[in-house]
Amino acid sequence: MKKNVVAIMGPTAVGKTKLSIELAKRFNGEIISGDSMQVYKGLDIGTAKIKQEEMQSIPHFMLDIREPDEEFSAADFKELVQQYITDITARGKLPIIVGGSGLYIQAALYDYNFSERKRNPILSKKLEERAQTEGIMSLYQQLERIDSEQAKKIHPNNHRRVIRAIEIYETTGMTMSDYEKNQVMESPYNPILLGLEMSRTLLYERINKRVDQMIEEGLLTEVKKLYDKGYADCQSMKAIGYKEWISYFKGEQSLDETIELLKRNSRRYAKRQYTWFKNKMNISWYSVTPSTIDKDFSLIFKELAGILKK
Template identity: 35%
Template sequence: MTGAAGRPPAVFLMGPTASGKTDLAVALAGRFPFELISVDSALVYRGMDIGTAKPDAATLAACPHHLVDVVDPTERYSAGRFRSDALALMAEIGARGRIPLLVGGTMLYFKALKDGLGAALPEADPDLRAELEARAAVSGWPALHAELAGFDPVAAARIKANDSQRIQRAIEVYRLTGRPLSELLDQPAQALPYRLIELAVQPPERAVLHERINRRFRMMLEAGLVDELRRLRAGYALDPALPAMRSVGYRQAWQFLEGEIDAAGLYETGAAATRQLAKRQITWLRSWQGARHFDSTRPDLVEAVSAWLAERLSE
């Protein structure tokens, strides 16, 4: 199935956390020749099931999701790696005569896939990263941020002084390539070789989404989020600076285990952080060009989206 200029279709299904994206994607996969690719920076981690609202085993067996459980929580997974992995999977799905449906809420990953990341960036260098982490342990990440500003002021202006992951990556890229990260990212990328069909779902009332978020985070706690983190800490050499452990929910559960907050604080800060995440996702979606927006609370959502998709896929 091909469309404009012979390009095969690919579907983006976007939306804030707790908006019902997964249920909709699974329903659509039962109606169209879709294969699902997860676009979620937390679902990539093995063992992080409760706090990521990972689809259960029965759902994954009936409707497999690519890019779920692909790395250990001690590893780092970047937007660049996502783009590479997603493009390879999309080609494989197309070769099987099926259509990739990319579903999730990590808007940076969607943007990286759609718009590219500029010039090819170097792979992570473990030795260099260890050196930078050791320096930060002594002088602090703000000091390394100041160093970054000396050779890449554009990147430094975009990165907060305590954002260890992005500071580390920007310095790493400069040390490995001799060129500022901002310069490399600004280079044009190869166009995505797909005809994109983009949609977004969310409740029209923010209060509805907030109630869903609060209820879901409470259910995560009742399902054993804290015990899940205990198991992860026993099975892996984790620390709170790892991207996996900075994920919403796990960061707050870590603070609880360290005695920094009590049970009430865990719920309040975790739910609040999730609401802030949803707010950022909605801000992305407001500026996203080309997406058709649907009310995720409408009772005929699956039928409405299916009808719209059928028209787009036939073009």
């Protein structure tokens, strides 16, 4: 029989972490972070990384496993997560993946084959140099010509993914979209996909409040420490919550402008997350509100108990 794996997905600030803890307590689970940026040490506040006291003694994996200047890919994520799923189930526990990095979670659950997509460091460096001299829009326009479908999914400011998509095409002759279409959507597990959604108005209010809370908790100090260590151009610092501060440190925008930019980017990211999850994965969606979240969760507990008994 295939192993059961629960995955909790949805936009930022919707309540995924809270649900993961409750599920782990009720169903003898252990938690795997499904966030591509929580793997980095020192990126705590801006990634909304769960605090030690919030874990309630439940084991958590895929947190703080990379230095801020290290690369980390969906292929790396898949390999590690599949190892954790094996280890957790061998102990008679239920693996629970929780996070908003949809492609990474999908890659792990549906066993994406990344073997033909090894990095080409020479080509990658050449493309990065072009981005510096010609500007990223030059490369983005090239990607639009090569793979218009993928270009629509990637924001021009996401240098790493733009360069990676071009690198794949120039190395293999196949576009990233071709690779995605050729993936067989059959899982080696029994994936139980749970999605949390909330009205746009309420979610955006929560996102704005979360950013304010991050500021109070010391986000500025956290990012400045990383910036001062020379991590500004690293993959980790391209994350929302970090990249917005670079212009502030350079004196190009005010503190208020930076905070508003962070809120706006977080809201836009939530919208993109919704779109991706709704289009790419067969998720059972549950509507929640901040005032009724405990009652909303009770329905999930009941339905999951029924699924796991089968």
